[in-house]
Amino acid sequence: MAQTNKVAIIDDSADYLQFIKTSLGRIAEKVEVLCFSSPEEAQSALRKSKVRLIICDINFDPENESDRQGLNLLRWLKEKLPEVPVVMMTRYMDQGFREEAMALGADGFLEKPILLGQLREIADNYLFNM
Secondary structure (H helix, E strand, C coil), X not given: CCCCEEEEEEXXXXXXHHHHHHHHHHHCCCEEEEEECCHHXXXXXXXXXXXXXXXXXXXXXXXXXXXXXXXXXXXXXXXXXXXXXXXXXXXXXXXXHHHHHHHCCXXXXXXXXXXXXXXHHHHHHHHHCC
């Protein structure tokens, strides 16, 4: 029996959660997508669930472009789940988030709006070539 790949998506946007979940389902068979709308919700669930990939937003406060919740979550993920690749995403590329995320150990980066081809590449790199 083929192994199911569990992917965690963490974003405050219900639209992005649904887009990524649907897209990954179309890209690959045997992908189970866990969706979380806040860092706290993700931390609680990821302590108990074994995932192969995490895709995480950087900004969880749409009113504050310099929100750092996602970077704080990345730090926690790399401490608690160091073996799981974490791909960060944001629309605020000019805020220096990319450099800081990479310094904290992010394994990849997506710029919003995310394209289907970008998700296909992420799936190929982190789910099927491991």
